[in-house]
Amino acid sequence: MAQPSGTLRASLPVDFAVTYLAPLIAEFAELYPGINFEFDLTPRKVDLISEPSDVAIRMGEPENSQLIARKLASLTAFLYASPEYLERYGTPSVPSELEDHECVGMLKINSWTLHHGKETQTVNVSGRFALNNVGMIRRLATLHQGIMLMPKEVVADELATGSQVQVLPDWHGSPRAVYALTETRLIPAKVQRFIDFLRERLSHHD
Structure with a gap:
């Protein structure tokens, strides 16, 4: 069977691509030496019809129903802080204590919903920093x-070096799905292989 070749154009979410997809993409590139890559790293919603991307990887539920969405994985968020921060301000023992801590979060998100088994708690969070970049x-x-x-x-890198440790390890955020979005179901072999490869690698982390 002929190896797929040509240029694969993909739109990727900035931080997820840099921190997590990069090693997987390097592995994929080793497997398929005939493929070249053009990556547009952007957090914004992508318009595959007017922009020349073969596939867009996005986190969260797709908003554009005209695109074909293939679920790659589901990622679950946990709470982390540096040992120095916890030493200085204490370690929360229950979710409600997060309200007394500096929580570094996304713009316009004022609460975190946390799950522990069948129990769910929503806590109001605030802090000096709110931003739109992971x-x-x-x-x-x-x-x-x-x-x-x-x-x-x-x-993963911060946990490996010990610069971040888990806080309230029994609690986690709501899972967020990762999707591959394409304009049509009929996609070139290079795109299909890329999607299949990512799904296989990411599914190990479900």
């Missing part, structure tokens, strides 16, 4: 600025 949230948490809610796949 990489910057990770960086600020590493710089001891507060507690973050983040998929463990995104903070």
Whole structure:
């Protein structure tokens, strides 16, 4: 069977691509030396019809019903902070105590819904930093600025080095799906292989 070749154009979410997809993409590139890659790293919603992308990888439920969405995985967020932050401000023992902590979170999100078995708690969170960039949230948490809610796949490096430790380990956020979006069901072999490869690798982290 002929190896797929040509240029694969993909739109990727910035932080997820840099921190988590990059090693997988490198592995895929080794398997398929005939494929070249053009990546547009952007957090914004993609218009595959007017922009020349073969596939877009996005987190969260797709909003554009005209696109074909293939679910790749589901990522669950957990709470993390630096040991230095916890030493200075204490470690919360129940979710409600997060309201007394610096929580580094996304813009316009004022509460976190956490799950423990069948129990669910929604806590109001606030902090001095609210932003729209996952990489910057990770960086600020590493710089001891507060507690973050983040998929463990995104903070794997920080956990490995010990710059972040898990807080309230029995609790987790609501799972977020990762989708591959294409304009049509009829996609070139290179795109199909890429989607299949990511689904296989990401599913191990479900």
